[in-house]
Amino acid sequence: MAEKFKVRMRELDPSERVNSFEEVALGYTKEEAIAEAKRCLQCKHKPCVSGCPVGIDIPGFIKALREDDIEKSTRILKDANNLPAICGRVCPQEKQCELACVVGKIPGSEPVAIGRLERFVADQNISLETAVKPSVNKRVAVIGAGPAGLTAAADLAKEGFSVTVFEAFHTAGGVLVYGIPEFRLPKEIVAKEVEFVKSLGVEFRFNQIIGRTIPFEEIKNEYDAVFIGIGAGAPRFMGIPGSNHNNIFSSSEYLTRTNLMKAYLFPLYDTPVKIKDRVAVIGAGNVTMDAARTVKRLGAKEVHVVYRRSEEEMPARIEEYHHAVEEGIIFHWLTLPVEYIGDINNNVTGMKCVKMTLGEPDDSGRRRPIQIEGSEFVMEVDMVIEAIGQTPNAILKAGFPAVRLNKWGSIDADEASGRVDEGIYAGGDIVTGSATVIEAMGAGKRSARAIKSYLLRKG
Ligand code: FAD
Ligand code: SF4
Ligand code: SF4
Numbered sequence: 001m002a003e004k005f006k007v008r009m010r011e012l013d014p015s016e017r018v019n020s021f022e023e024v025a026l027g028y029t030k031e032e033a034i035a036e037a038k039r040c041l042q043c044k045h046k047p048c049v050s051g052c053p054v055g056i057d058i059p060g061f062i063k064a065l066r067e068d069d070i071e072k073s074t075r076i077l078k079d080a081n082n083l084p085a086i087c088g089r090v091c092p093q094e095k096q097c098e099l100a101c102v103v104g105k106i107p108g109s110e111p112v113a114i115g116r117l118e119r120f121v122a123d124q125n126i127s128l129e130t131a132v133k134p135s136v137n138k139r140v141a142v143i144g145a146g147p148a149g150l151t152a153a154a155d156l157a158k159e160g161f162s163v164t165v166f167e168a169f170h171t172a173g174g175v176l177v178y179g180i181p182e183f184r185l186p187k188e189i190v191a192k193e194v195e196f197v198k199s200l201g202v203e204f205r206f207n208q209i210i211g212r213t214i215p216f217e218e219i220k221n222e223y224d225a226v227f228i229g230i231g232a233g234a235p236r237f238m239g240i241p242g243s244n245h246n247n248i249f250s251s252s253e254y255l256t257r258t259n260l261m262k263a264y265l266f267p268l269y270d271t272p273v274k275i276k277d278r279v280a281v282i283g284a285g286n287v288t289m290d291a292a293r294t295v296k297r298l299g300a301k302e303v304h305v306v307y308r309r310s311e312e313e314m315p316a317r318i319e320e321y322h323h324a325v326e327e328g329i330i331f332h333w334l335t336l337p338v339e340y341i342g343d344i345n346n347n348v349t350g351m352k353c354v355k356m357t358l359g360e361p362d363d364s365g366r367r368r369p370i371q372i373e374g375s376e377f378v379m380e381v382d383m384v385i386e387a388i389g390q391t392p393n394a395i396l397k398a399g400f401p402a403v404r405l406n407k408w409g410s411i412d413a414d415e416a417s418g419r420v421d422e423g424i425y426a427g428g429d430i431v432t433g434s435a436t437v438i439e440a441m442g443a444g445k446r447s448a449r450a451i452k453s454y455l456l457r458k459g
Contacts, residue, residue: 004106006113007036014326018296021182021264024323025089033120037066040112043102048114051100053442054151056080058097058114065121074126077118082154083147083193083441086176088119089185091438092317125192132200133160138455141166141223143210146174147437148229148428150197151444152451157200159452166208166219169260172197174231175429176437178260179252181290183297184320187259211399220402224458225423225451228403228411229444232429234393238282238386242340245348247274251283251291251387258294276383277301280351282337283387284314289321291385292329303329304381308336308356313366332379334358336369340384350378390434408433417450418443425451 010026011017017024028036040062048058057076064073077084091097093115098104104111138161142153145167153163171177173190198204210216210230220226235250237243254273262269279300281292284307296303305324307314310333314321325331332353339352355375358367392409403420404412410433411426418425427443429435 047100051097085122136160144229145172148440148444151441152227155448168209228426245342247383279383280381288387308369418447
């Protein structure tokens with residue numbers, strides 16, 4: 001009979017971590033990892049594997065770990081997942097592999113901590129000779145170095161294709177470097193996994209905005225196939241009256257300045273960022289939690305998360321919400337800002353809000369928020385961060401004229417293969433809208449398989 005509960009993972013104390021960008025979760029020791037690995041029942045039908053979009057042999061890597069064969073465990077992980085240290089940290093495991101785990105179905109039991117075990121094995125940094133097949137003399141361009149692009153690039157390189165990644169920024173990782181903060185995903189970890197992709201022979205060309213610095217047509221003509229993984233990096237805005245007051249930001253801008261441009265290390269890095277006393281962050285997803293916890297660490301005295309639905313509908317990972325609560329973030333449920341108020345200098349001083357109630361489920365399956373008449377009130381704030389989601393960048397429409405878009409401005413691609421047109425494939429957030437790291441990686445993997453069979457068929 002397995003132990004009922006996961007082995008706890010040590011964390012930095014909330015009082016210590018609110019002033020620091022050090023990683024909050026500290027990982028397992030070897031003894032802890034082996035004790036957790038022993039909770040796995042080694043199910044023959046492996047239901048957990050079908051919950052993993054990249055199809056890791058989960059019982060296989062756990063078995064090798066509990067036999068203390070870290071090299072074998074690493075090999076099994078890396079066979080399916082090019083970025084295991086990243087996934088072990090940020091995958092929504094509770095909605096993926098762990099949701100399907102048999103142990104978690106036993107009343108009163110928690111599933112095996114698959115993500116934490118994956119993180120432990122990946123963090124042992126065992127370097128392996130990865131088999132790369134002989135060159136097949138075909139060139140593939142990958143546009144965007146986020147999780148989708150990195151996965152497609154690595155899988156194609158392993159198959160002997162010559163792969164070049166074009167990335168708009170000066171560094172690889174996409175949201176992993178410009179969105180998710182250091183205290184959840186240290187950039188050193190991302191850099192190590194990108195190094196692994198490079199070690200497979202993938203070439204990176206940074207500071208290249210395809211559709212601007214290089215026309216898409218040029219790439220299409222020069223390469224045998226193209227994978228587009230450019231994400232959904234443009235922020236959505238509330239668009240309410242008063243939005244042009246000073247000190248109202250999008251989470252995309254605020255997090256990019258802090259993470260990618262290292263404002264959290266100011267003045268070591270010359271990136272200024274606004275920090276005020278009483279900050280409202282609007283939304284309730286992972287991005288909201290990241291923005292709220294970031295501005296708190298930077299020195300805001302009070303941080304208020306304002307969400308129009310209830311705690312039950314909150315899309316953020318429950319673990320991240322708990323961390324935010326422990327760090328003193330204040331939550332206002334069923335509350336919708338309807339107008340920003342400012343002073344004579346045009347600085348925001350407050351938000352006019354209304355209280356909400358929940359009606360019938362809407363298209364997203366969540367109960368629709370409805371305004372309560374006469375419930376208006378003003379919340380005093382001196383800074384606002386809007387974190388209500390991202391959409392594909394408008395540059396896409398102009399920069400990729402050959403690519404079909406759907407009504408949401410995303411690329412219209414075949415779900416199974418990512419095929420858009422002959423030799424053109426796409427995957428990740430640019431197809432699905434903002435989703436998750438592992439879903440983007442799953443899409444990159446499926447397209448890599450489709451590109452391989454397309455190019456081998458074409459000869
Ligand atoms: P991206 O990661 O967006 O990468 C796209 C890349 O393409 C970028 O590097 C971009 O610079 C580049 N690019 C764009 N246009 C061009 C162009 N024209 N030419 C060349 N390059 C271009 N998911 C989770 O699973 N867990 C989490 O905890 C989590 N937290 C998140 C926190 C934040 C703040 C955000 C914003 C997202 C979070 N997500 C999380 C979502 C997740 O990060 C994304 O779903 C995932 O990164 C999508 O991967 P992608 O490769 O499709 O796109
Ligand atoms: Fe689970 Fe994500 Fe790891 Fe797959 S990659 S096993 S879904 S934590
Ligand atoms: Fe182990 Fe759970 Fe997978 Fe069964 S379902 S093999 S217990 S991780």
